[in-house]
Structures are given as structure tokens and as C-alpha cells.
Amino acid sequence: MKRINIITLFMAGIFSSSMLHAQETLTLQEAVQFALENKAEAKKSRLDVENAQYQIDEVRAGALPQINGSASLKYNAIIPSMPIDMNGQTTYLKMGQPWNSTAALSVNQQIFNQSLFTGLKAARTTREFYAINHQLTEEQLIEKVANSYYDVYTTQLQLQTIEDNLNSTTKTRDVISGLVTAGLGRKIDLDRTNVAINNLQANRQIIVNALELKENALKFAIGMPMETDIVLPNETFAIDASLASAAGYDLAARSEIKVLEKQNELLELNRESMKADYYPRLSFGGDLGYQGFGQGFPVGGNFNWFGSSGLGLNLSIPIFNGGATKAKINQATIKIKQAQVDLEDTKLALNLANENARAQIKNSLLTVDQNRRNVQLAKEVMDDTQNNYRNGLATLTELLDAENAYADAQNNLNTSLLNYKVAEVQLIKANGNLKSLVNE
Structure with a gap:
């Protein structure tokens, strides 16, 4: 097998050399x-x-709908507290949960x-x-x-x-x-x-x-x-x-x-x-999102989701620049x-x-x-x-x-x-x- 490979390489070299110097x-x-x-x-x-x-x-x-998605997950190692005065008594309330997450989908379409x-x-x-x-x-x-x-x-x-x-x-x-x-x-x-x-x-x-x-x-x-x-x-x-x-x-x-x-x-x-x-410029926009809070991890833990959605028109009118x-x-x-x-x-x-x-x-x-x-x-x-x-x-x-x-x-x-x-x-x-x- 080795001898065959050597012969093959030798013939390939001769062929390539003749091609390089072809007239x-x-x-x-x-x-x-x-x-x-x-x-x-x-x-x-x-x-x-x-x-x-x-x-x-x-x-x-740019003339087609622009669709974007976003998501985030955050663990609050230290939850901030806020003092509240209730009938002369100061009460400290924790503002948040150890875990919070957001997920959103937005759409924007140029109209004019x-x-x-x-x-x-x-x-x-x-x-x-x-x-x-x-x-x-x-x-x-x-x-x-x-x-x-x-x-x-x-x-x-x-x-x-x-x-x-x-x-x-x-x-x-x-x-x-x-x-x-x-x-x-x-x-x-x-x-x-x-x-x-x-x-x-x-x-x-x-x-x-x-x-x-x-x-x-x-x-x-x-x-x-x-x-x-x-x-x-x-x-x-x-x-x-x-x-x-x-x-x-x-x-x-x-x-x-x-x-x-x-x-x-x-x-x-x-x-x-x-x-x-x-x-002026006119565009249509819409979004759909969810925000969740809980004591545990979003999957398999004590976690609650709350939805939100909105539709609207965006108008921009140039006046003076x-x-x-x-x-x-x-x-x-x-x-x-x-x-x-x-x-x-x-x-x-x-x-x-x-x-x-x-x-x-x-x-x-x-x-x-x-x-x-x-x-x-x-x-x-x-x-x-x-x-x-x-x-x-x-x-x-x-x-x-x-x-x-x-x-x-x-x-x-x-x-x-x-x-x-x-x-x-x-x-x-x-x-x-x-x-x-x-x-x-």
C-alpha cells in the first residue's frame, strides 16, 4: 500500500508540473x-x-414588522425594606420577593x-x-x-x-x-x-x-x-x-x-x-408581557405570574431643529x-x-x-x-x-x-x- 501511495504522489507531481508549465x-x-x-x-x-x-x-x-422578545431572571439576595408610619408605629415592609422574572414580546410596524x-x-x-x-x-x-x-x-x-x-x-x-x-x-x-x-x-x-x-x-x-x-x-x-x-x-x-x-x-x-x-412619522406598536415574583425559583417553586398587554400608535412630528x-x-x-x-x-x-x-x-x-x-x-x-x-x-x-x-x-x-x-x-x-x- 505504501508503495502504491508513493507512485501515486509521484505521478500527481509530474502531472501538476506539466500543468503549471502548460503552453x-x-x-x-x-x-x-x-x-x-x-x-x-x-x-x-x-x-x-x-x-x-x-x-x-x-x-x-425596515418596512416589515419588527418583532422583539426579551426575558430576565433576577435573584434578590438582599430585599430592600421601606419604613411606613402606621398610627405612630413605624413598620418596615420588605419591597419584593427573592425571585422575580419578566418575559415580554413587542411588535412595531411602520405606517408612514x-x-x-x-x-x-x-x-x-x-x-x-x-x-x-x-x-x-x-x-x-x-x-x-x-x-x-x-x-x-x-x-x-x-x-x-x-x-x-x-x-x-x-x-x-x-x-x-x-x-x-x-x-x-x-x-x-x-x-x-x-x-x-x-x-x-x-x-x-x-x-x-x-x-x-x-x-x-x-x-x-x-x-x-x-x-x-x-x-x-x-x-x-x-x-x-x-x-x-x-x-x-x-x-x-x-x-x-x-x-x-x-x-x-x-x-x-x-x-x-x-x-x-x-x-411626520407614524408607526403602530404593541406588546405582551409577563412579570413574576416568588419565594422560590420560577420552575417548581412558589412563584406567581402577572400578565400585561398594550396597543398604540406612535406619531413623531418634526417642528424645529x-x-x-x-x-x-x-x-x-x-x-x-x-x-x-x-x-x-x-x-x-x-x-x-x-x-x-x-x-x-x-x-x-x-x-x-x-x-x-x-x-x-x-x-x-x-x-x-x-x-x-x-x-x-x-x-x-x-x-x-x-x-x-x-x-x-x-x-x-x-x-x-x-x-x-x-x-x-x-x-x-x-x-x-x-x-x-x-x-x-
């Missing part, structure tokens, strides 16, 4: 979906929505309480606020994940570019090395090529380190364990030129606007709850005006972001197209230069410059692609369609 092919949609399910912000916002229902239950409880009614409206509005805020949290998370995802992808493209350049330069070095060995080439050309290779290898290591850091940042952004290896697919940077001419967007549909509008509604209800202090209520209402009004200013400023900022995103999309499309043509041209120049160098019609300097120009053109293309995708995310966000990144 995940991660599309943008999968990354966003993973973040919505696992990231702390998304989890907490879902809990806020759930907690809002409990807040409603708490306020609603304007503050309570306003609180119920506010609780329902709070639930709606948290639901909208949850949607906004998800959109902000999607935006963050998308930007981090494209940043990783761009770095991967940069790494691929430098590796291609390194392979090309290495092949050139091998050709020159063969020529030097055969006595047909110059050693200085071989040395210069080795220097170029060393520089490319150093730059490659810098990119590899940067890529690891950005991958870790992406894992953190989506809530994925750091030990999980991720691989991004090749079709991530698709270009949609139709976005540049997309129709206008509905500002009222933005979650940022909905949150602020709902917040203003909550502030209005908060002011209404303060105004409720001007209203020195203007405290008015001051509170005025403060609440100022907060509403400040929230309205925030709303207008947010609308202006969203309009600015939308216009900037549209302009960036147009500029990025032009830049991407230009850089693609430039990459093709640089590739043709490099191929021609390599052919000329092999035929003795170009110098090594011209060859290395052509290879560097081709690498620069590819990096410029990658940068323009990233700028386009970032602008694309902003434009999708402006249109209120960030959730489409999950459903594509």
Missing part, C-alpha cells in the same frame, strides 16, 4: 474572456452586484415613514448603479487587456524581424568566411560582419527580455498564472479599413455616461431622503451640481477621445500602407544588394546598410500596426462595442 495558444478573445472570469476587478464588481440585492433586502426589512420609502427607491437604484458599473469595469478590463495583448504581439514581431536579419547576416558571414579561407576575401570584411552579428545578438537578447516582461504584464492583466507559457497566433493584426468611415456613435450608450447619470440619480434620492426629515435639515439639503444640492459638471466634462472628454481615435485610425491606415510598400521596396533593395555583393558589384557596407534598412522598415511597419490596433480599440470603445472583442 497556451492565446487569441485576443480568449485573453479577454479569461480576464472577465478570473481578474480581481471583474470578480469584485460581480460581488458588488450581488451585494446590492442584500442592501435592498436590508432596507426592505417617508425616509424609509425613499431608501427603498435608493436601494433599487444602487443595484442598477452596480450593474452598470460592472459593465464599465468589464469594458475597462477589455481595453487594458487588448492594449497589453497588442503590445506583446508587436514585441514578438520585432523579435521575428531581428531574428530574420540575424539569419541573413549570418549567411553573409558564412559566405565571406569561405572566401577568406579560400584567399578570395578580406578578413576585415569578415570581422565587420561578426561585429554586426554580435550587435544583432545583443539586440535580440534585449527584445527577448522585453518580451518576457510584457508577457508577464499580459498574464497579470488577465489573471493568468505566471508559470503558464503563452503563444499568440499569427493572424492578430487584421486591418479593417472600413472603420475610418464608420458611422457616428451614441454618446448616451457609453457606460461612463450611464454610471454618472445613475450616480446623479442616487444623489437626487439622497437629497429626497434628507427632505423626508420634514415629514435649528435649520440643520435645510443645511443638509443645500449640501446635497451642491453635490448634485458638482456631479452634473463632472457629467458634462466626461461627455466632452469622450467626444475628444472619439475624434482622436478616428483621426488616429485614418493616419494609421495611411502609415501602415506606406510602411508595407516601404518594406517591399527595402526587401527588393536588399536582395539586389546581396546579389551585387556576391558578384563583386557592391561593398560590404552597402550590404549591411541594406539589411539594416530592411529591418528598420519592418520595425516601422510593426509600430504602425500597433498604433492602428490601439486606435481601433479606442474607436470600438467610443462606439460602445468593446464587448465585440469577446464575441468575434
Whole structure:
């Protein structure tokens, strides 16, 4: 049995180790979906929505009958005496019994309480606020994940570019090395090529380190364990030129606007709850109780019980509190005006972001197209230069410059692609369609 347990633990360790270091092919949609399910912000916002229902239950409880019970048991070790003058004679009477006990049940029901009614409206509005805020949290998370995802992808493209350049330069070095060995080439050309290779290898290591850091940042952004290896697919940077001419967007549909509008509604209800202090309050109350006294313990002893009961209405009418209520209402009004200013400023900022995103999309499309043509041209120049160098019609300097120009053109293309995708995310966000990144 012990041997079987050891084998089982060994196999479990191997399995868990393979799971910890499992490699995940991660599309943008999968990354966003993973973040919505696992990231702390998304989890907490879902809990806020759930907690809002409990807040409603708490306020609603104030409108339901409040029933309370109480009981007490007391043993009077020393019973106090009171002197009484009876016909000139002072008599001392003991006031009480060694044992006394009480048991009571009370009921209170609100009949009219304007503050309570306003609180119920506010609780329902709070639930709606948290639901909208949850949607906004998800959109902000999607935006963050998308930007981090494209940043990783761009770095991967940069790494691929430098590796291609390194392979090309290495092949050139091998050709020159063969020529030097055969006595047909110059050693200085071989040395210069080795220097170029060393520089490319150093730059490659810098990119590899940067890529690891950005991958870790992406894992953190989506809530994925750091030990999980991720691989991004090749079709991530698709270009949609139709976005540049997309129709206008509905500002009222933005979650940022909905949150602020709902917040203003909550502030209005908060002011209404303060105004409720001007209203009278009416409630119904009733109680039923028993009080007992005796020489012995209530159970099994000489003990007598006496009942009591009462029903009544309780009315509270505010008359004057020195203007405290008015001051509170005025403060609440100022907060509403400040929230309205925030709303207008947010609308202006969203309009600015939308216009900037549209302009960036147009500029990025032009830049991407230009850089693609430039990459093709640089590739043709490099191929021609390599052919000329092999035929003795170009110098090594011209060859290395052509290879560097081709690498620069590819990096410029990658940068323009990233700028386009970032602008694309902003434009999708402006249109209120960030959730489409999950459903594509």
C-alpha cells in the first residue's frame, strides 16, 4: 500500500508540473474572456452586484414588522425594606420577593415613514448603479487587456524581424568566411560582419527580455498564472479599413455616461431622503408581557405570574431643529451640481477621445500602407544588394546598410500596426462595442 501511495504522489507531481508549465495558444478573445472570469476587478464588481440585492433586502426589512422578545431572571439576595408610619408605629415592609422574572414580546410596524420609502427607491437604484458599473469595469478590463495583448504581439514581431536579419547576416558571414579561407576575401570584411552579428545578438537578447516582461504584464492583466507559457497566433493584426468611415456613435450608450447619470440619480434620492426629515412619522406598536415574583425559583417553586398587554400608535412630528435639515439639503444640492459638471466634462472628454481615435485610425491606415510598400521596396533593395555583393558589384557596407534598412522598415511597419490596433480599440470603445472583442 505504501508503495502504491508513493507512485501515486509521484505521478500527481509530474502531472501538476506539466500543468503549471502548460503552453497556451492565446487569441485576443480568449485573453479577454479569461480576464472577465478570473481578474480581481471583474470578480469584485460581480460581488458588488450581488451585494446590492442584500442592501435592498436590508432596507426592505425596515418596512416589515419588527418583532422583539426579551426575558430576565433576577435573584434578590438582599430585599430592600421601606419604613411606613402606621398610627405612630413605624413598620418596615420588605419591597419584593427573592425571585422575580419578566418575559415580554413587542411588535412595531411602520405606517408612514417617508425616509424609509425613499431608501427603498435608493436601494433599487444602487443595484442598477452596480450593474452598470460592472459593465464599465468589464469594458475597462477589455481595453487594458487588448492594449497589453497588442503590445506583446508587436514585441514578438520585432523579435521575428531581428531574428530574420540575424539569419541573413549570418549567411553573409558564412559566405565571406569561405572566401577568406579560400584567399578570395578580406578578413576585415569578415570581422565587420561578426561585429554586426554580435550587435544583432545583443539586440535580440534585449527584445527577448522585453518580451518576457510584457508577457508577464499580459498574464497579470488577465489573471493568468505566471508559470503558464503563452503563444499568440499569427493572424492578430487584421486591418479593417472600413472603420475610418464608420458611422457616428451614441454618446448616451457609453457606460461612463450611464454610471454618472445613475450616480446623479442616487444623489437626487439622497437629497429626497434628507427632505423626508420634514415629514411626520407614524408607526403602530404593541406588546405582551409577563412579570413574576416568588419565594422560590420560577420552575417548581412558589412563584406567581402577572400578565400585561398594550396597543398604540406612535406619531413623531418634526417642528424645529435649528435649520440643520435645510443645511443638509443645500449640501446635497451642491453635490448634485458638482456631479452634473463632472457629467458634462466626461461627455466632452469622450467626444475628444472619439475624434482622436478616428483621426488616429485614418493616419494609421495611411502609415501602415506606406510602411508595407516601404518594406517591399527595402526587401527588393536588399536582395539586389546581396546579389551585387556576391558578384563583386557592391561593398560590404552597402550590404549591411541594406539589411539594416530592411529591418528598420519592418520595425516601422510593426509600430504602425500597433498604433492602428490601439486606435481601433479606442474607436470600438467610443462606439460602445468593446464587448465585440469577446464575441468575434
